[in-house]
Amino acid sequence: MIYTAIWAHRGASAYAPENTLPAFLLAERLGSDGIELDVQITKDKQVVVCHDHNIDRTSNGTGNICDMTLEELKQYDFGYPTAFGHRFAGTKISTLGELYEAVKASDMIVNVELKYTAAQPDTVALTLAVTEQHGMKDRVIYSSFAHYGLEAVMKLDSTAVVAPLYGDMENACEAALAYGALALHPAHSAAVKPGYINEAHLKGLRVHPYTIDNPAIMQELLNLGADALITNYPDIAKGLRDKHLKKFI
Numbered sequence: 510m511i512y513t514a515i516w517a518h519r520g521a522s523a524y525a526p527e528n529t530l531p532a533f534l535l536a537e538r539l540g541s542d543g544i545e546l547d548v549q550i551t552k553d554k555q556v557v558v559c560h561d562h563n564i565d566r567t568s569n570g571t572g573n574i575c576d577m578t579l580e581e582l583k584q585y586d587f588g589y590p591t592a593f594g595h596r597f598a599g600t601k602i603s604t605l606g607e608l609y610e611a612v613k614a615s616d617m618i619v620n621v622e623l624k625y626t627a628a629q630p631d632t633v634a635l636t637l638a639v640t641e642q643h644g645m646k647d648r649v650i651y652s653s654f655a656h657y658g659l660e661a662v663m664k665l666d667s668t669a670v671v672a673p674l675y676g677d678m679e680n681a682c683e684a685a686l687a688y689g690a691l692a693l694h695p696a697h698s699a700a701v702k703p704g705y706i707n708e709a710h711l712k713g714l715r716v717h718p719y720t721i722d723n724p725a726i727m728q729e730l731l732n733l734g735a736d737a738l739i740t741n742y743p744d745i746a747k748g749l750r751d752k753h754l755k756k757f758i
């Protein structure tokens with residue numbers, strides 16, 4: 510019987526501005542087992558939590574994060590008014606360190622997605638250093654669509670936990686095992702294919718599909734034994750998961 514963990518995608522981002530402390534703290538209150546977040550590097554080499562390379566969509570400012578210092582970024586409002594009106598006005602961008610401190614007292618797993626590009630090769634070293642400084646190494650799983658970024662993580666710290674992100678991919682298990690990944694992070698459309706999760710399990714890999722907001726697909730992945738569901742609606746996924754677990758007690 511597999512316990513399927515529920516990980517809140519960019520925090521409980523259906524209910525609070527994505528990748529902000531309110532969204533992560535809400536994820537904890539809703540009973541999530543983990544949170545997923547994205548990191549970017551500022552001009553002054555600070556690791557901040559944001560999905561996009563620029564702040565245009567999620568703040569009241571514009572511009573690329575790599576061209577701004579942390580102090581400059583902190584002037585902007587990340588309350589995401591186009592999605593949430595004024596309810597979260599005044600919310601600031603968070604550094605990865607601030608996020609770690611905010612969730613340290615919980616037992617949530619932190620899935621750090623590295624928005625790694627060849628133009629910012631120091632993303633990996635800077636992120637690993639913050640994780641180490643805040644004593645969070647045992648709670649973090651790194652993922653990335655840039656699989657060479659995950660190989661870079663393993664070269665720097667062979668005890669780190671990594672998982673490749675992808676839509677669908679030939680020989681995903683073999684590729685992931687080659688650099689010591691713990692899990693696969695496929696799109697849910699790949700993970701629901703017959704035998705997909707079983708094959709990964711037989712090869713010693715966990716499967717953490719993304720981003721599942723449809724309750725019917727959540728249920729399908731629970732039935733198939735996914736190890737975690739990454740979702741914007743952790744409350745709905747948790748409700749289904751807990752009901753699913755009860756069937757086996």
Ligand code: G3P
Binds near residue numbers: 518652719720739
């Ligand atoms: O990590 C799961 C999911 O976040 C991957 O897609 O575009 O949200 O980074 P994206």
